[in-house]
Amino acid sequence: MSSRPDRAKGRQSKRHKHIGSQDELSSKKFYATGGEEDEEELLVFTEEQDEEGGDDGKKRDFSKLDLKLDHVNRPMWVCADGRIFLETFSQLYKQAYDFLIAIAEPVCRPESLHEYNLTPHSLYAAVSVGLETETIITVLDRLSKTKLSNDIVDFIRASTLNYGKVKLVLKKNRYFVESPFPEVLQSLLRDDVVARARITLNQADMGLNFSVSKGPSEGGEAHQEFLAEDDLAAVTEEKEVHSFEIDPAQVEHVKQRCLPSALNYPMLEEYDFRNDTVNPDLNIELKPQAQPRPYQEKSLSKMFGNGRARSGIIVLPCGAGKSLVGVSAACRIRKSVLCLATNAVSVDQWAFQFKLWSTVRDDQICRFTSDSKERFRGNAGVVVATYNMVAFGGKRSEESEKIIEEIRNREWGLLLMDEVHVVPAHMFRKVISITKSHCKLGLTATLVREDERITDLNFLIGPKLYEANWLDLVKQGFIANVQCAEVWCPMTKEFFAEYVKKDNARRRQGLYVMNPNKFRACEFLLRFHEQQRGDKIIVFSDNLFALREYATKLRKPCIYGATSHQERTHILNAFKHNPQVNTVFLSKVGDNSIDIPEANVIIQISSHAGSRRQEAQRLGRILRAKGKPKDRGPGGAEEFNAFFYSLVSTDTQEMYFSTKRQQFLIDQGYSFKVLTSIPPADTGPELSYFNKNDQLDLLTKVLNAGDEAGGIEQLEEDVDDITQLKARRTIGSMSAMSGAHGMVYMEYSTGRGQGSGQGKLKKRDPNKPRHALFKKRAKNARYGEFDCNIRCSMKGALVDLVH
Numbered sequence: 001m002s003s004r005p006d007r008a009k010g011r012q013s014k015r016h017k018h019i020g021s022q023d024e025l026s027s028k029k030f031y032a033t034g035g036e037e038d039e040e041e042l043l044v045f046t047e048e049q050d051e052e053g054g055d056d057g058k059k060r061d062f063s064k065l066d067l068k069l070d071h072v073n074r075p076m077w078v079c080a081d082g083r084i085f086l087e088t089f090s091q092l093y094k095q096a097y098d099f100l101i102a103i104a105e106p107v108c109r110p111e112s113l114h115e116y117n118l119t120p121h122s123l124y125a126a127v128s129v130g131l132e133t134e135t136i137i138t139v140l141d142r143l144s145k146t147k148l149s150n151d152i153v154d155f156i157r158a159s160t161l162n163y164g165k166v167k168l169v170l171k172k173n174r175y176f177v178e179s180p181f182p183e184v185l186q187s188l189l190r191d192d193v194v195a196r197a198r199i200t201l202n203q204a205d206m207g208l209n210f211s212v213s214k215g216p217s218e219g220g221e222a223h224q225e226f227l228a229e230d231d232l233a234a235v236t237e238e239k240e241v242h243s244f245e246i247d248p249a250q251v252e253h254v255k256q257r258c259l260p261s262a263l264n265y266p267m268l269e270e271y272d273f274r275n276d277t278v279n280p281d282l283n284i285e286l287k288p289q290a291q292p293r294p295y296q297e298k299s300l301s302k303m304f305g306n307g308r309a310r311s312g313i314i315v316l317p318c319g320a321g322k323s324l325v326g327v328s329a330a331c332r333i334r335k336s337v338l339c340l341a342t343n344a345v346s347v348d349q350w351a352f353q354f355k356l357w358s359t360v361r362d363d364q365i366c367r368f369t370s371d372s373k374e375r376f377r378g379n380a381g382v383v384v385a386t387y388n389m390v391a392f393g394g395k396r397s398e399e400s401e402k403i404i405e406e407i408r409n410r411e412w413g414l415l416l417m418d419e420v421h422v423v424p425a426h427m428f429r430k431v432i433s434i435t436k437s438h439c440k441l442g443l444t445a446t447l448v449r450e451d452e453r454i455t456d457l458n459f460l461i462g463p464k465l466y467e468a469n470w471l472d473l474v475k476q477g478f479i480a481n482v483q484c485a486e487v488w489c490p491m492t493k494e495f496f497a498e499y500v501k502k503d504n505a506r507r508r509q510g511l512y513v514m515n516p517n518k519f520r521a522c523e524f525l526l527r528f529h530e531q532q533r534g535d536k537i538i539v540f541s542d543n544l545f546a547l548r549e550y551a552t553k554l555r556k557p558c559i560y561g562a563t564s565h566q567e568r569t570h571i572l573n574a575f576k577h578n579p580q581v582n583t584v585f586l587s588k589v590g591d592n593s594i595d596i597p598e599a600n601v602i603i604q605i606s607s608h609a610g611s612r613r614q615e616a617q618r619l620g621r622i623l624r625a626k627g628k629p630k631d632r633g634p635g636g637a638e639e640f641n642a643f644f645y646s647l648v649s650t651d652t653q654e655m656y657f658s659t660k661r662q663q664f665l666i667d668q669g670y671s672f673k674v675l676t677s678i679p680p681a682d683t684g685p686e687l688s689y690f691n692k693n694d695q696l697d698l699l700t701k702v703l704n705a706g707d708e709a710g711g712i713e714q715l716e717e718d719v720d721d722i723t724q725l726k727a728r729r730t731i732g733s734m735s736a737m738s739g740a741h742g743m744v745y746m747e748y749s750t751g752r753g754q755g756s757g758q759g760k761l762k763k764r765d766p767n768k769p770r771h772a773l774f775k776k777r778a779k780n781a782r783y784g785e786f787d788c789n790i791r792c793s794m795k796g797a798l799v800d801l802v803h
Contacts, residue, residue: 071145076100078144080151082118083107096143101467102126102302103136108667109469118152120260121455123159125463128268128312130305133160159260166258168251168267169243170438172278173411175251177267178243185242188265193257197250249433255459269311269462271413271438273333279411279438280379282364286331290357293478296325299466300332303441309333311462313420313442317470318620319479319597322443323353326416329441330382331358335413338435339384342419342592344369344565345572349595350384350418368407371565373399375406383407387422391430412437419592420444421613423460424453432460446616448664471669479623480600483640484665485673486658487525487647489518494692494699499652506707512649513546513606514702516689521647522603523554523687524679529601529643530582536575536599537583540618543606544587545705550605551585553688558585572596591617597624600642607646610660619644619665646672 062079075090084104086096089112097114103126104116126136137156141148166188167178177194179185188194246254258265292300299314309332316322330337339354341347347367354360360382366374368385376382389400390407415435420442422428432440442461447454473479491499492515498504499511512518522539529535541547544560551558557571574581576598586594591614600622608614626641648658662672679687689695 065146065149067146068144074143074145076143076145078140078146078148078152080149082152082155084116084118086114086116088112088114092143097469097472098298099139099143101469102129102131103140105464106467106469106667109471110666110669111471118155120159121458121463123156124163124260124266124458125312125465127160127163128310128463129302129465133157136160158264162265164268166265166267168255168269170411170436173248173409173436175246175248175436176243177246177254178241180241182242184265185244188258188263189244191257191263193250193253194246194263197246197254199245199247248436252429252433252460256456259459269439270306271309271311271333272307273309273335273413273438274307276335276413276438279335279413282330282334282336282360282380282382282413284331284334284358284360284364284382286328286358287356290324290328292324292328293321295468295473295478296321296328299325299468300328302465303329304332309414309439310465311440312465313444313447313457313461313463314465315444315447315467317468317473317479317623318445318617319623319625320445320468320473321478322418322445323350324357326350326418326441326443327354327357330354330414330416333413333439335438336380336410337382337414337416338407338412338437339382339416340387340390340418340431341384342422343386343589343594344371345568345594346418346592347372347384347386348569354382354384368403369565373403375403387428387431390434391427393430408434408436410436413439415440417442417461418444420457420461421446421449421454422592424449424451424456429456429460445620446613446664448613448616450611450613469668478625480626480642481640482619482622482642482644482670483673484619484644484662484670485646485675486662487521487645487675487678488650489515489521489647489678490650491652492516492695494696496651498699498703504703507703507705508653509543509606510545510702510705512652512654513541513543514549514698515649516695516698518605518647518649519550519553519689519698520683520687521678522550522605524683525601525603525645526554526583535582535601535643536596537601537603538590538596538599538621539583539585540588540590540602540604541585541606542588542608545702546606547585547587549701554583556583556585557581558587559589560587561589563589575599588614590621594621596621600626602644604644604646607657607661610657612661612664615646615661616664616668619670 065080068074075087075092075096077085079085084100086100087093090096100114100116103122104118105122107115107117109115123136127133133156137148137153140152140156162184165179165181165184169176169178177185177188189198255267257263258267260266295316299316303310303312303314309329314322314325316325326339339350341350347369351365351367354365355362363377364380365382365384366372366376368374368383368389370389385407390404396404412435415437417423417431417440421444423432423442440461442457447457447464447467470479474481491512495511495515499508504511526537526539529537539550539556541550547558547560550556557574559568559571563571571581571584572594575584575596588608590596602618602622604618622642622644646658646661648654666672684690689698
């Protein structure tokens with residue numbers, strides 16, 4: 001198998017606008033301009049770049065930054081526009097990385113140089129885990145090769161100034177905005193959004209009056225580190241907490257308005273679970289064999305830093321043990337848990353993980369899906385459900401309605417959300433307003449969406465608490481070492497001729513997915529990994545027509561949206577335990593939350609346009625560790641123990657999508673080899689579609705399938721790609737303007753007992769008397785028909801006169 005050099009190895013991602021208009025706290029521009037050439041090559045920008053980039057070129061000119069004398073010993077560059085570059089070969093890399101991941105957003109993390117970005121949200125997350133403003137500035141200056149600019153220092157102070165002054169509290173299923181500073185609450189109520197969300201019980205509450213209560217004895221001390229001296233004096237003097245109630249349906253909007261990009265009073269959401277005597281305790285602990293890894297413990301320490309549970313998001317690669325992190329959080333809080341997953345298979349897996357790692361009894365854990373409607377016994381327990389079951393707004397069965405009412409009326413200690421990147425979708429975000437929880441924990445491997453709504457998680461759930469570096473976990477042996485490859489499959493002459501035809505615009509996806517050379521490449525890889533290596537293989541296809549055709553031709557089991565839950569479970573169990581079942585075909589239902597640790601090879605034949613999230617999720621199906629580092633050869637044949645192949649038809653739209661999809665993984669440090677000789681040139685009829693007649697038969701089948709050949713499976717979680725569908729170019733005809741375009745003729749039977757289409761409708765007995773209402777309707781219908789005929793005749797006569 002010949003290959004070309006790695007594609008985009010260590011390539012930096014496109015430069016983003018780091019401090020955009022939504023995140024700006026003032027009219028200041030966070031960049032330096034002008035001057036002499038810098039001593040280091042990293043930050044040198046030529047005059048041509050400045051001329052091409054215009055104002056953007058000036059923003060990238062950091063020649064005025066002063067290098068420190070001992071800059072060689074310091075690990076990072078802090079630029080005036082908020083960007084930070086970290087050298088991974090520095091002796092201080094580990095300490096600098098732990099600090100940076102707490103205060104900045106990772107943009108690109110290749111092998112030698114990382115890029116991060118300071119934003120108001122990342123600094124908000126930093127102070128939420130206990131970092132003080134002056135500590136952030138001091139440590140950043142200590143690690144930087146250059147002196148911090150005044151703009152950066154002012155930006156850090158402005159972003160962290162008001163943290164801890166406002167708190168969102170849940171009491172007896174009612175939400176309150178609390179603060180020891182009444183002037184802060186008055187400032188919030190001057191905003192229209194907050195004022196409309198306030199619940200007023202009497203006329204006196206219509207003004208700027210608040211409920212006053214004694215604050216908890218430890219509440220002032222817990223957050224003193226975040227407050228200025230004059231604010232601390234006010235807290236000590238008053239020892240009172242002022243509050244007002246808000247509408248639960250408006251909590252999302254109030255939290256959004258309080259973000260740094262708006263009112264700049266980010267709401268503190270912490271749960272003092274140890275002192276909660278209202279909600280019953282759950283008897284749950286970690287089993288002795290549950291030993292969290294160092295990075296898992298670090299992520300949990302960010303959540304439970306000051307003895308309270310913070311709401312937020314933890315980002316870990318697929319296969320890195322997100323389930324154990326979630327179960328460990330539930331065991332520390334020891335209150336009722338609502339765990340939400342994307343589908344029924346993942347619900348079963350989460351229920352299994354709770355039983356595997358914790359001491360929770362079987363009668364304390366229940367599942368709520370379309371097939372399983374269970375209830376736990378006692379006052380506290382664990383409910384594992386799908387997002388759809390909780391967010392569904394239609395009519396439910398009586399049993400489901402009772403369960404959903406219990407979910408709505410209960411105060412949950414922990415709301416645990418798997419694959420949290422789906423929450424910003426309009427339907428899934430309903431679960432935030434429907435359920436009431438003291439603490440929210442979101443888990444995901446891919447904090448990325450194509451509709452740019454990922455920032456909504458800052459107010460829907462909370463800040464990002466921790467994010468692990470993929471390559472570091474690979475080096476430590478915690479996740480598999482994956483070889484990524486892009487396999488180029490030339491289109492056959494006949495398929496490409498049909499592909500470029502104007503009439504086949506909607507069938508083009510079917511043509512490049514069913515490309516005979518792509519089929520042969522897939523079959524070759526299956527034989528190689530099954531017969532010569534004994535690997536377990538997953539083949540992904542979003543195109544259902546191709547999925548069924550490939551699976552049928554190669555005699556392999558397949559799972560897609562219409563597959564029943566029982567059949568899915570049966571196929572997955574056979575794949576895991578039966579040595580004769582080494583390959584399974586999956587549609588996009590396998591992208592999320594399906595745990596298949598035995599798989600170590602993925603072949604992707606069809607995908608959902610340019611979705612970066614989907615590419616990373618599919619790679620994650622084989623990231624589960626395949627052995628300890630000592631079991632691997634240093635740079636030898638077994639250096640890679642997992643393989644990811646993306647099959648692409650050359651000279652088609654698929655090439656563009658493939659490049660876009662890889663960007664997230666490239667930002668994590670992965671590289672893609674380009675393979676151009678699969679299958680090898682000497683392969684013959686042992687692989688399918690070797691002879692031209694077979695290829696022409698396949699082409700005929702694809703063309704006869706029509707639009708079905710180009711269709712992809714649509715799932716509820718696909719809404720993050722909806723922005724790609726805003727504009728679509730279609731090829732129409734004059735016949736489509738007739739008004740009947742898209743209508744079809746159908747014959748069907750109706751009536752009781754005739755759902756199968758059998759039987760005929762009974763004719764009405766003319767001697768049987770009719771109800772007066774039906775007589776009136778029949779009479780009106782006859783007159784209406786007569787009137788219509790007259791109008792049509794008059795219209796025809798007028799047309800004749802005109803001509």
